[in-house]
Amino acid sequence: MTRVINFSSGPATLPEEVLRQAASDMLDWRGSGMSVMEMSHRGPEFTEILAHTQSLVRDVLGVPDHYAVLFMQGGAIAQNAILPMNLMGATGAADYVVSGVWSEKSMKEASKYGQVHVAASSRDSGFLSMPIQSEWHLSSSAAYVHMCSNETIGGVECHWTPDTGHIPLVADMSSNIMSAPIDVQRYGLVYAGAQKNMGPSGVTLVIVRRDLFGHALPITPSAFNYQLQDEQTSMYNTPPTYAIYIMGLVLQHIQKLGGLEAMQTHNQRKAQVLYDYLDHSRLFFNRVHRDDRSRMNVTFFLKDESLNASFLQGAEAQGMVQLRGHRSAGGMRASIYNAMPLASVERLRDYMHQFEKSHT
Numbered sequence: 001m002t003r004v005i006n007f008s009s010g011p012a013t014l015p016e017e018v019l020r021q022a023a024s025d026m027l028d029w030r031g032s033g034m035s036v037m038e039m040s041h042r043g044p045e046f047t048e049i050l051a052h053t054q055s056l057v058r059d060v061l062g063v064p065d066h067y068a069v070l071f072m073q074g075g076a077i078a079q080n081a082i083l084p085m086n087l088m089g090a091t092g093a094a095d096y097v098v099s100g101v102w103s104e105k106s107m108k109e110a111s112k113y114g115q116v117h118v119a120a121s122s123r124d125s126g127f128l129s130m131p132i133q134s135e136w137h138l139s140s141s142a143a144y145v146h147m148c149s150n151e152t153i154g155g156v157e158c159h160w161t162p163d164t165g166h167i168p169l170v171a172d173m174s175s176n177i178m179s180a181p182i183d184v185q186r187y188g189l190v191y192a193g194a195q196k197n198m199g200p201s202g203v204t205l206v207i208v209r210r211d212l213f214g215h216a217l218p219i220t221p222s223a224f225n226y227q228l229q230d231e232q233t234s235m236y237n238t239p240p241t242y243a244i245y246i247m248g249l250v251l252q253h254i255q256k257l258g259g260l261e262a263m264q265t266h267n268q269r270k271a272q273v274l275y276d277y278l279d280h281s282r283l284f285f286n287r288v289h290r291d292d293r294s295r296m297n298v299t300f301f302l303k304d305e306s307l308n309a310s311f312l313q314g315a316e317a318q319g320m321v322q323l324r325g326h327r328s329a330g331g332m333r334a335s336i337y338n339a340m341p342l343a344s345v346e347r348l349r350d351y352m353h354q355f356e357k358s359h360t
């Protein structure tokens with residue numbers, strides 16, 4: 001068996017230890033005589049798995065009791081609609097900070113459900129930075145302020161926690177959740193698809209302060225109603241059981257490695273290896289504003305774009321895959337989530353260095 005070094009932006013590489021555990025549990029989870037996939041979601045075994053995963057989310061991230069932890073479906077893209085359907089009704093309006101492709105998509109979707117106000121945008125400067133706090137023009141009538149904490153496509157990350165006063169801050173953390181500690185109490189709601197840093201696709205984690213319940217629009221589908229899902233422990237409908245189980249294994253693994261502080265150190269070190277190299281390269285460069293560079297998705301370009309194909313080909317020959325940038329961004333992107341080892345990032349850096357030497 002040969003495993004590649006997988007720089008995919010998501011679904012993305014998972015810790016090998018987690019995959020081995022899943023493999024050994026495959027036919028018979030802890031003497032139950034069943035695979036987790038085959039269990040009734042209401043049976044005692046899966047009830048335990050769900051409760052365990054939920055308590056790991058609370059422990060690892062530090063989620064206070066007055067926040068609900070929900071496991072939903074439809075990914076972060078469905079949350080773009082589910083969020084306004086549930087929260088916008090409080091005032092009929094919401095503020096959006098637009099820092100890239102994902103937050104722009106969120107903003108556009110939300111406008112179907114109420115009045116959307118763009119509080120800040122970096123679109124005119126090509127989505128290369130996170131709008132600084134003093135450029136945020138918040139409206140007093142917003143039910144919430146939405147941001148994306150890590151723009152997966154542009155490689156732009158917000159390394160600070162915005163202050164939105166009494167208006168709840170909502171963050172799409174799909175691609176940087178669990179990569180560093182956060183202060184959950186500074187947010188009204190956080191959502192994230194699992195397939196970047198927490199497990200397989202199919203489950204979306206939603207953490208929401210319970211006092212925000214009670215404003216769902218009448219059209220809100222029951223399966224997508226936060227309050228109802230909280231009351232039913234994410235079991236109003238059959239939850240994505242297997243994805244929840246894997247998320248539990250991933251969180252257990254993070255905890256064993258020292259939790260989010262350890263992840264932060266590990267991720268900072270990896271990102272630095274690439275950015276340090278990019279800043280001194282004569283062939284490769286990164287365009288993102290220094291303070292806003294993502295530690296999860298390192299985007300870069302070749303000064304001579306005619307070399308793109310041979311760069312990718314050479315990488316694949318060395319077992320490094322999925323380095324092509326998003327189709328809307330071009331260039332390259334190395335996604336280096338929690339599960340990407342430092343040694344693999346160094347391998348990429350060494351390959352880039354070698355490629356540079358033979359092409360300049």
Ligand SMILES: *Cc1c(COP(=O)(O)O)cnc(C)c1O
Nearest residue numbers: 075076077078102152174175193
């Ligand atoms: C991947 C991603 C999404 C989309 O997730 P889906 O699971 O496809 O809905 C949304 N926002 C961000 C920041 C992402 O990284």
